Amino acid sequence: MNIDMAYMKETMLRILEIPSPSGDTDKAMDYVKREFEKLGVSTRMTNKKALIATIEGEDNENQKTIAVHIDTLGAIVREIKQNGRLKILPIGGFAWTAFEGENVIIKTLKGETYTGSLLPEKASIHVYSEEVRETLRTDENMEIRIDEFVKNKEDVLNLGINVGDFVYFEPRTVITQRGFIKSRFLDDKVCVAIVFGLVKYLKDHNVEPKYTTHFYISNYEETGHGISYIPEKTKEFLALDIGLVAPNQQSDETKVTICARDSRTPYDFGFRKKLVDICKLNNIDYVVDVYFRYGSDASVSVLQGFDVNFACIGPGVDATHHYERTHIKAIEETIKLLIKYITA
Known part of the structure; x- marks a missing residue:
């Protein structure tokens, strides 16, 4: 054919x-x-x-x-934390480990977009040692670090980001010379x-x-x-x-x-x-x-x-x-x- x-x-x-x-x-x-x-x-x-x-x-x-x-799959903003990071809930069924470390886009109700990354609250092994390896990733301890100068909840709200905003994960699509297609x-x-x-x-x-x-x-x-x-x-x-x-x-x-x-x-x-x-x-x-x-x-x-x-x-x-x-x-x-x- x-x-x-x-x-x-x-x-x-x-x-x-x-x-x-x-x-x-x-x-x-x-x-x-x-x-x-x-x-x-x-x-x-x-x-x-x-x-x-x-x-x-x-x-x-x-x-x-x-x-x-x-x-x-995707996520949605559940809470704006006092430290300026975002608590989110998943859309669809997946493990947080499948997306940990991924770059994201946050889309506001007005259609504005901001970039960020999905991380556990305790991400640095230099700071938290074995706790980084041993902590189970859950809805309660995963967060979005926004790529903006935000230090508190008010800073985030001033950007226009709010509860209910959608979060997109980067697909990272690659087609190899051997014909494999890798992507989210x-x-x-x-x-x-x-x-x-x-x-x-x-x-x-x-x-x-x-x-x-x-x-x-x-x-x-x-x-x-x-x-x-x-x-x-x-x-x-x-x-x-x-x-x-x-x-x-x-x-x-x-x-x-x-x-x-x-x-x-x-x-x-x-x-x-x-x-x-x-x-x-x-x-x-x-x-x-x-x-x-x-x-x-x-x-x-x-x-x-x-x-x-x-x-x-x-x-x-x-x-x-x-x-x-x-x-x-x-x-x-x-x-x-x-x-x-x-x-x-």
């Missing part, structure tokens, strides 16, 4: 550059909307600000919906880019899907309520999300993963078998995996009562919700599976 991987990578890099923690995704969603429009794909926005792009197919009655999420927030921005790789392929080769297909860009997946509406004629709902690469898991950084079960529910056997059969028939590198602590927009949607068949696939990603890594081959295998899924 002649997939425009250069376009996919460029789109991925641009999406990764735009901060979009759950609750503050407007800028990223605007970019996604414009990119669909460039490709000639119509879009509409839900009341909850999710985006749905639609490509009509031969069969308009048995429609498919493919969901990805633009929202990521590959979950799930790499999958958003995969959708554009798929749509670009359809447009470049003048391919019409067999079934009308909706691309649902959700914006609250990391906080557990990404799906609030599904197009009425949807028969199959496919979540496109990361595979978990780790010891005792089957997922691989060079393959597409088909999920059999997550922490909420098993996925439909027949739907999963159809995806596996597509991979076997078309020599697509894949694995089937089971996840212990994981959920997707597909499993959440059926738990909310939507009457759709459901499955979940995605590229294998190492160190999820940390400094993540995948390989360009896993992305390409995922796009191949999607092409065959919506055109077969």
Whole structure:
């Protein structure tokens, strides 16, 4: 298949550059909307600000919906401390050690931005010795050091920073010569880019899907309520999300993963078998995996009562919700599976 991987990578890099923690995704969603429009794909926005792009197919009655999420992990200001530092709460599920030492951007209600760093209260080993190594990182002892001359709470308030302001972590995206992609927030921005790789392929080769297909860009997946509406004629709902690469898991950084079960529910056997059969028939590198602590927009949607068949696939990603890594081959295998899924 002649997939425009250069376009996919460029789109991925641009999406990764735009901060979009759950609750503050407007800028990223605007970019996604414009990119669909460039490709000639119509879009509409839900009341909850999710985006749905639609490509009509031969069969308009048995429609498919493919969901990805633009929202990521992040944080929010909980308290301005008397020493001029910020106490924060996480947005989404992660360990503070995954982001310790990272540079951040604080965005105020007026849209002004300030830089800073995430640190434990006792960061210097020269000062605090073994306590630095032994202290458990928690919501209570992690703080933001602002890159401004602030010594107290009043100094911070005078900058316009206040409780409720969003905190963005730097993604630190790197593509290596060997094809590895390292970045925060590959979950799930790499999958958003995969959708554009798929749509670009359809447009470049003048391919019409067999079934009308909706691309649902959700914006609250990391906080557990990404799906609030599904197009009425949807028969199959496919979540496109990361595979978990780790010891005792089957997922691989060079393959597409088909999920059999997550922490909420098993996925439909027949739907999963159809995806596996597509991979076997078309020599697509894949694995089937089971996840212990994981959920997707597909499993959440059926738990909310939507009457759709459901499955979940995605590229294998190492160190999820940390400094993540995948390989360009896993992305390409995922796009191949999607092409065959919506055109077969």
